[in-house]
Amino acid sequence: GENVEQHPSTLSVQEGDSAVIKCTYSDSASNYFPWYKQELGKRPQLIIDIRSNVGEKKDQRIAVTLNKTAKHFSLHITETQPEDSAVYFCAACTSGTYKYIFGTGTRLKVLA
């Protein structure tokens, strides 16, 4: 079945440094790739997404890159701040089924 692998599971960075989280998907028919941020005790919220017809998308300090050939996509956070500390989930949407398959999450800690 469809699978999304996410690495690393935990990531600690110093405030101001960059953070990169990587995901690999198995279904070549996937064409929508969202990233969600979940703060402690709260619901996941979308922070950025990318569709398969685009290779890169940026929104202020966050960016996502997509390599369809290799079937992997990455989240990049620059100039990290303590409020970036949270669990981040990637997901892949399977064409024609509207299923969202989530990665296992990355716990990001930004150290002040």
Place this chain on the structure above:
Amino acid sequence: SQTIHQWPATLVQPVGSPLSLECTVEGTSNPNLYWYRQAAGRGLQLLFYSVGIGQISSEVPQNLSASRPQDRQFILSSKKLLLSDSGFYLCAWSLAETYNEQFFGPGTRLTVL
């Protein structure tokens, strides 16, 4: 604007008891609806999704079931809970027919003792 509600917020149930979790969406029509389970410190496991009334797709064989009796109502049920059913249950919706952002509800924390 659209809102999504889940209840109850927390629930403690004994093993073998039944379960009913409810999710409702306001402000949109014919949404795609989803149930996820999140175990402590783990990822989001897709349990069920629905693209219309009475249309339920099950992703994981288990003792849970889902129903969609109305357009904007999604119910997660079990006849007999297991200890392994403990977790954080999230309902979500997205616009129909397009790949788009999922909006999550506040979740229900279920503890089975």
